[in-house]
Amino acid sequence: xxxxxxxxxxxxxxxxxxxRKLSNHKIxxxxxxxxxxxSRTALMYIYMGHMRFKETKPYEDYFWEKNRxxxxxxxxxxxxxxxxxxxxxxxxxxxxxxxxxxxxxxxNKFGWPGQDxxxxxxxxxxxxxENMEKHTPGLQRAVIVGGGLIGIEMAEMFRSRDIPxxxxxxxxxxxxxxxxxxxxAMISRHIKSHHIDLRLAEELESIEDDGxxxxxxxxxxxxxxxxxxxYVGLTAGVHPNVRWLKETxxxxxxxxxxxxxxxxxxxxxxxxxxxxxxxTPKPGRRNIEAIWYAGRMMGETAAYNICEKPIEYDPxxxxxxxxxxxxxxxxxxxxxxKLPEHLTTIYWEHPDGExxxxxxxxxDSKKVAGFNLMGIRFRHEVCEKWIKDGTSLKVVLENLNLxxxxxxxxxTYEEMIRKxxxxxxxxxxxxxxxxxxxxxxxxxxx
Amino acid sequence: MSNYIDKSLSIAxxxxxxxxxxxxxxxxxxxxGLTIAGLHAGxxxxxxxxxxxxxxxxxxxxxxxxxTIQYYGSKQAGIKNDGVWFSSLASRGVIGWILGIVITGFxxxxxxxxxILGMGKDGGxxxxxxxxxDPLSEIFHGKPASQWFMYGTMYTFAIFFFGxxxxxxxxxxxxxxxxxxSVMFFQLFLAYLIPxxxxxLNGGFDGKWFDMDxxxxxxxxxxxxxxxxxxNMLSAGTIGWFFFIWSLLLVFVVSPFLTYKYGxxxxxxxxCGCGGLAETAGDPWRHLxxxxxxxxxxxxxxxxxxLLFSFVMTIAVIYSYLGDGAxxxxxxNGFTIIMIILLLILAAAYAxxxxxxxDGNQNKIYLASGSAILIAVLLGINxxxxxxxxxxxxxxxxxxxxxxxxxALFSGVIGVGFYPLMGSRVWCRxxxxxxxxxxxxxxxxxxxxxxxxxGQCISCGNCxxxxxxxxxxxxxxxxxxxxxxxxxxxxxxxxxxxxRGVLRLENGSEDIFSKTDDYKTIxxxxxxxxxxxxx
Numbered sequence: 016x017x018x019x020x021x022x023x024x025x026x027x028x029x030x031x032x033x034x035r036k037l038s039n040h041k042i043x044x045x046x047x048x049x050x051x052x053x054s055r056t057a058l059m060y061i062y063m064g065h066m067r068f069k070e071t072k073p074y075e076d077y078f079w080e081k082n083r084x085x086x087x088x089x090x091x092x093x094x095x096x097x098x099x100x101x102x103x104x105x106x107x108x109x110x111x112x113x114x115x116x117x118x119x120x121x122x123n124k125f126g127w128p129g130q131d132x133x134x135x136x137x138x139x140x141x142x143x144x145e146n147m148e149k150h151t152p153g154l155q156r157a158v159i160v161g162g163g164l165i166g167i168e169m170a171e172m173f174r175s176r177d178i179p180x181x182x183x184x185x186x187x188x189x190x191x192x193x194x195x196x197x198x199x200a201m202i203s204r205h206i207k208s209h210h211i212d213l214r215l216a217e218e219l220e221s222i223e224d225d226g227x228x229x230x231x232x233x234x235x236x237x238x239x240x241x242x243x244x245x246y247v248g249l250t251a252g253v254h255p256n257v258r259w260l261k262e263t264x265x266x267x268x269x270x271x272x273x274x275x276x277x278x279x280x281x282x283x284x285x286x287x288x289x290x291x292x293x294x295t296p297k298p299g300r301r302n303i304e305a306i307w308y309a310g311r312m313m314g315e316t317a318a319y320n321i322c323e324k325p326i327e328y329d330p331x332x333x334x335x336x337x338x339x340x341x342x343x344x345x346x347x348x349x350x351x352x353k354l355p356e357h358l359t360t361i362y363w364e365h366p367d368g369e370x371x372x373x374x375x376x377x378x379d380s381k382k383v384a385g386f387n388l389m390g391i392r393f394r395h396e397v398c399e400k401w402i403k404d405g406t407s408l409k410v411v412l413e414n415l416n417l418x419x420x421x422x423x424x425x426x427t428y429e430e431m432i433r434k435x436x437x438x439x440x441x442x443x444x445x446x447x448x449x450x451x452x453x454x455x456x457x458x459x460x461x
Numbered sequence: 462m463s464n465y466i467d468k469s470l471s472i473a474x475x476x477x478x479x480x481x482x483x484x485x486x487x488x489x490x491x492x493x494g495l496t497i498a499g500l501h502a503g504x505x506x507x508x509x510x511x512x513x514x515x516x517x518x519x520x521x522x523x524x525x526x527x528x529t530i531q532y533y534g535s536k537q538a539g540i541k542n543d544g545v546w547f548s549s550l551a552s553r554g555v556i557g558w559i560l561g562i563v564i565t566g567f568x569x570x571x572x573x574x575x576x577i578l579g580m581g582k583d584g585g586x587x588x589x590x591x592x593x594x595d596p597l598s599e600i601f602h603g604k605p606a607s608q609w610f611m612y613g614t615m616y617t618f619a620i621f622f623f624g625x626x627x628x629x630x631x632x633x634x635x636x637x638x639x640x641x642x643s644v645m646f647f648q649l650f651l652a653y654l655i656p657x658x659x660x661x662l663n664g665g666f667d668g669k670w671f672d673m674d675x676x677x678x679x680x681x682x683x684x685x686x687x688x689x690x691x692x693n694m695l696s697a698g699t700i701g702w703f704f705f706i707w708s709l710l711l712v713f714v715v716s717p718f719l720t721y722k723y724g725x726x727x728x729x730x731x732x733c734g735c736g737g738l739a740e741t742a743g744d745p746w747r748h749l750x751x752x753x754x755x756x757x758x759x760x761x762x763x764x765x766x767x768l769l770f771s772f773v774m775t776i777a778v779i780y781s782y783l784g785d786g787a788x789x790x791x792x793x794n795g796f797t798i799i800m801i802i803l804l805l806i807l808a809a810a811y812a813x814x815x816x817x818x819x820d821g822n823q824n825k826i827y828l829a830s831g832s833a834i835l836i837a838v839l840l841g842i843n844x845x846x847x848x849x850x851x852x853x854x855x856x857x858x859x860x861x862x863x864x865x866x867x868x869a870l871f872s873g874v875i876g877v878g879f880y881p882l883m884g885s886r887v888w889c890r891x892x893x894x895x896x897x898x899x900x901x902x903x904x905x906x907x908x909x910x911x912x913x914x915x916g917q918c919i920s921c922g923n924c925x926x927x928x929x930x931x932x933x934x935x936x937x938x939x940x941x942x943x944x945x946x947x948x949x950x951x952x953x954x955x956x957x958x959x960x961r962g963v964l965r966l967e968n969g970s971e972d973i974f975s976k977t978d979d980y981k982t983i984x985x986x987x988x989x990x991x992x993x994x995x996x
Contacts (some may be wrong), residue, residue: 025920057921064544065958066926073920073935074751175543208537307919336917338960341539341633345917345962392962395915420914420965422956424635452969453911 017041018321019101019111021091025307026288028313029083030321032264032441037322042083043109045101047090049141050078050211056307058144062151063175067309068141092166096264096281111322113283113439116271117314118262118290120253120305129222134230135247138169141295147172150246154178157245158233160219161251162190167202169248170211171340181212181242183219185251192352196372197362198389202339205369209340214238222247224374250342253305253321255290270303275327276320277313285321287313297329299349306335333385342369347398350375361408361439363432365390372432381442383411390429392420396405396459412436413447417455466487483531491524502590506830511596515580522622529787531624538633540958548722551745552883557881565878572869574609578736601661610657616738617653621645623741630744636953636966640730645735651675652734660698669693673704678711680771681839681895683868687860688782695811717902723968724909726951733895734887738877739929740952743885747954750884750931757931760891767867767899772850772860776800776840780838781849797844801837808833814905819975829901886929890948900947908968910976911944913937917963924955924964938963945976 018034020027023046031042057071062343077224079086090104093116101109122137124130136146147169157173159166162184170180186192189206191199218236225231232243232251233432255270266272266280271290278287288310289303296302308331350373354360364371370390376383382405388400397418401411415429427450437444448454480488497517500506506513549556556930570577579589587595591611596753598606625643631637656673672682677903679685685708694701719727729736739747751758783793808830815821815829843851850856876888889896903909911934918941924934929950934955937944944955956964972978 054920054922057923058917060921063542064547065542066922067546070752070922070926073922073939077754248683255566308916334916336919336961341537343960343962392914392965395917399915420912420962422634422636422953424639424964426635452967453971456969456971 016070016112017110017114018113018411019109020044020115020117022033022046022115022117022119022288023048023052023086023099024055024117024119024288024310025052026119026310026314029311030115030285030287030317031314032082033315034316034321037318037324040322041085043085043087045087045089045091045103045109045112047088050086053130053141055139056071056299058141059172060137062144062172064145072259087328094260094263095221096284098382099283113320114285115317116279116286117288117310118256118286120289121256121258121301122249122352123252124249127219127221127249129224129230130249132224132230132247133228134245135222136251136255137249138165138172139253146296147246147248151176151178156181156244156247157240157246157248158183158242159248159250160233161188161249163250163252165253166248166250167206167339169250170206171209172210173432174205174211179212181211181214181244182206183214183217183233185216185218186379187216187300189213189215194195194352195350195354195360195362195373195387197364198344198373198387201364201371201389202342205340205342205394206296215281224228253289255292255303256304257290259309276325277317278320285317287317293328300330300333304330308334311390332402334395345388345391345393346386346396347393348375348383348402350385350387359440361436361438365428370428372428374408374411374436374439377438380405381408381440382406383408384400386418393418394420399456400459408436408440409442409444412442412444412446412457415448416450417448417458418445419450480682481535484528485527487524489524490527491557493519494522494524498590498593500591504588506760510593514593514596517593518618522618525622529629533626533629533632537954541630542923544959545745545748548745551748553749553882557746561879564880565874568874571608571742572873578608578611580608580966581605582946585835585937601657603661607813608833613653613657616734617648619742620734622742624737627741627744631765631957634953634957635754635756637957640953641740643731644733644740647676647732648737650733652677663697663700669696671697671701671704671867674734675704675707676711676728677734678708678716678895680768680775680898681733681735681893682892683771683863686775686779688709688778701726716899720899721907724907724951724966725896725903726909726949728899728968729866729889729950730952731895733871735876735893736886736950739885743880745878746880746885747929748884748926749882750886750890751930752925752931752933753930754933757933760931763891764893764897764948765829767871767892768894770863770867771894773836774856774863776836777851777854777859778856780851786854794844797840801840803899804833804837804840808837809899811905817974818905820977884929885932886931886950889950890930896948896950903949904945904947906973908970909974910968910969911949911955913941913943914961914963914965916941917961919961921960923960927954927958929954934964943976949967 018040020031020043023044027044031044034040036043042247051072052074053068053071054073056421057066061071062067071285075147087109089106089453091101092104093102095102099111103109120139122139129135134150136143138144147345156179159180159182161168162182166182173180188196188199189203194202201217203213214235217238220234221232222230222234223232230244230247233247234241255266257271260271261267264281265284271279271286271361273286273291276293277287277291279286289305291313294303312330313328319326332348334347338344342400349358354375356377357378360373360375362371362373366459372382372391373387383401385402386393394417397441412433415433419427419429433444494517497513497520501513501517503834504667509514546552548554550560551557562871575591576582579587579591587605591606591608593610594606594614597614598604600611624641628638628641652674659673660670671690674684684690694705716728731739779796780793782795783791811833812826812830815826859889871892876892879887883888904987918935918938920935924938925932928934929952930950932944932946932949934944951965951966956966
C-alpha cells in the first residue's frame, strides 16, 4: 500500500514516522517548502543567528532513506480524489492508496489596503524568514501587526539585530484573550522593557506603497498616526491552508473537516495538524488547534488509523508552552484568559515581576483544574497527573515541590507560594514532599 | 538553500549590530595589553619586566571585564546567542581560522620548541615571552620562569577572566554561576597557587618536582606512574606520601563515588582544568562540535582506544621499572598478579553492570570486557616468557608514543588549538581517558541523567546546537526520553538554552539501571492517550 503525505511539517512527518513503525507500507512525503523536515518553531533562531537551517532539522538527512520514507521536493497542483492521484507541478502524477493532508496554515490577512505589497509578510514558512533576511539590510523600522506568539517572536527577531520595532496589538493588553490579566500585564511590561514600541488597543488601517510596489509606511486606525517603516509583519493569527481545496468534493469549512479518526468525508483521505478541523472536538477544546503538540499527536493517531488500528484522537490534558523574550511560559490544564464561572483562581507573583504561578481549581470540589507558569518550570507529568486524578488543592499545595523543574540551585519559592495560596484560598496545609527526584519518581509510578 | 548561512566567511560581520563603540574600545584595551606583551617578546620593553608584566596583563584583564560589562550589561539577563552563527570569530570565519592557527602554532612551540618562545638553554637567561614571567616566578620559586610556569599562569588567567565573562553572560542561571565559580576556584588554587607555593616553600624539592595538583588524577595525568614521578613523590617525605596515597584514593574511591552520586560532571565541568578552560575561554565555540551520527561513532572508538592505550602504557611503564624488587617493595611478579586480577575484576564488573542496565548491550560486553581480558592474557604470556618488558616492548616506547601523540599533540595542540574550528571539547570528547572512565561509570551506575519534561519538546535544536560534547540532545528530548550519555559533562547549557523548559539535570537513585526507560511524550496507543508508553 502506498501512503502519500502532503506536507513535511511536524504532523506530516510524525504520521510518516509512525506509519513506518507500524507497517511496511510505501511512504511518500511531498513538500515544496523545503527538501527536508525542519522545526518550524525554530525559524526565529535562524534569523537571530542562534542556529543555521541545518541545526533546525531534527533528523539527519540519511534518516529518510534508512527508514524508507521517500521525500519528494515538489508542489501538488491538484488532487484527483476519485482516481487517487496527485497532479504535480513538474513530472508525472503520483498515485496513492491513502492520502494524508498535512497542509499547515497560512497567514491571516484582513483585507488591509497594501497587504500584498513587497516587504509585507507573515512569519510561518521558511520563505518568510528568507524574505525577512532579504529586506533586513538598511532596515530602519519594522511594524508588526498583531500580538500573539508569532508577533512577539518577530519582534524579538528584529530586536536581535537592533532594528526598532513597533507592535500594533488590538487588545488592551498583550494576548489577553489567552493569558489571564496579570500574566498579560507582565508580558506587556516585559515587551516594553525590551525597547519594543508596544501600541495597545491599536489596529492597522492601511499600508502605504512607495510607488514601486514596496511597503514604506503604515497608517494606524485609532490614533490615525502614520509611521514610516521598511517592513510590515502580519502576525494576526493564521488559518488552515486549504483555500485551494474549497472547490473539490472534500468537506472544507474553515479547515478540512475530519471525524474522530482524523478521516475526512472521503474514504482513505486523512487530515492532520493545523489544517484539520475536528467535527466533534473534546469538551473545552477548540476544533482547530494550530500548535506543534496537537500536530504531533494527530500525526500519531492518523498513522494508527491508516494502519488499520482504529483509535480516536484524544489529545489528553491541554498543555502548551512558549517563551516571551526572556520569560518562559508553560500551561497545563484549564487556564483561559477569562475565568469561567465554575473555577476559582489563585495567583502568586514574584516581587521582580517576572515570575508567577497561577492555579485554577473547581470552586465546589476544590480539585485542581490548571496551572499557569511564568518564568518557572513545572513538571509536565506531575501537573497532568494531578489534573487527571482530580487532586485537591490542599494536596497539591502540600506537595508543590514535586512539580518544580527549575535547574539545580535556583531559588525556591514554594514557601512564599504556599503561604500566599493558603491565604487566598483559606486552605490549611502541611508540607509533605521535598524536592527530591526520587519522590517524583515514586509519585509518578504510584 | 539559504543565502545567509555562509556570511561567516566574510571578514566583515554582515550584521554589525552587536559591537558598539565601547565594546570595540574594550577589545582595543585588551589587544593593547597583548601588544605590550608581544613587544616585550620582540625585545621592545618600555618598563622593567615586572611592570611590563603587570601592565600588559592588567590591560588584558581590564579589556575582558570592560567588554563583558558593556556587551552583556546593556542587555537583560537571559540567553545571549544572538548572531553567534554570523560571527566570523565564533563560526569558523576568517578570524576564527586565524585564531585557530595562532593558538595551534603557540602549542607547537610550547611543546617542541620552547626556545623560540624564549626559554633559556641549559640554564641560560630567558628571553622572548617567557622572560616576561620571570619576575612572578622569582616571587614563587626564587628562580626564572619555565615555559610551563608561563603556560600555567596564562591558563589560570584565561580561566579566571573568561570565567567572570561567562558568569555575567549567564547571570540569570545559578547553576552556571556556581559551576563556573567552582572551576575558577579549582584552577586558581588547586592547580596553580597551592602547587606553586608548596614547591616554592620546599625549594622545589631539590629539583625533584612532582604534581601537587590535588585534583589531577591518572589517567588524565599520564605522568603519574612514571618512575621519576613516583620516586620524586616518595622522596619528598610526608607531603609526598600524602599526594601518593591521595592520588590512589582519588582514582579508585573518591572518583567513582562522586560519579555515582552526581555523574561525571563533578569532575569534567566543575573541577577539571581542561574542562575549566573549555567552559570559560572556550565558551564562544561550544556550538561548533559535530552533532552527526558519524562523529559519535568516531568518538566512541577513539576515546576508548585512548583509554585502552593509557592502560597498556601505564602497566608497561610500571612493569619496566619495578625490576627485580630490589628498590621497591612491590615486585614485578606481585604487580603482574595484581594487574591481572584487577583487569579480570574490571571485565567482570563491566559485564555485570551492562547486563543490569535495561539498555545494556551484549556487543559492548564482548568489546570492553574482552579487551580487558586480552590485556590480562597478554600480560600473563609476557610474564610466563620472563620478558623484561611488559608486552615485549619497553615501557619507554609506549610512554614516548603516548606522550607525543596523546599528551601533547591531542590534548594540547588539537585540544585547545582547534577550539575555533571544532569546538571547545575536542580533547574531552575524543581523547581524554579520564573522561572515558568517568563516562563508563556515568553510563553504568550513576544517579545522574538529564530529565525530559513530558511532551513539551518542540524539536527546535537549541539543546543539540549548544552541546559542546556534540550530543544530539534533541533526538532524545523529542521522543520524551531522558538523556543518559557517557560523554555528557553536565555543563547544563542544554537546559539553559531550551526555550520551553524541557531539560533538567538531576540525580535519582530509584531508577539507576532504567534511567532511559520512559518515553514520556504523549503518545496514542490502543488504550488511548498514554504518557508513559514503553516504546
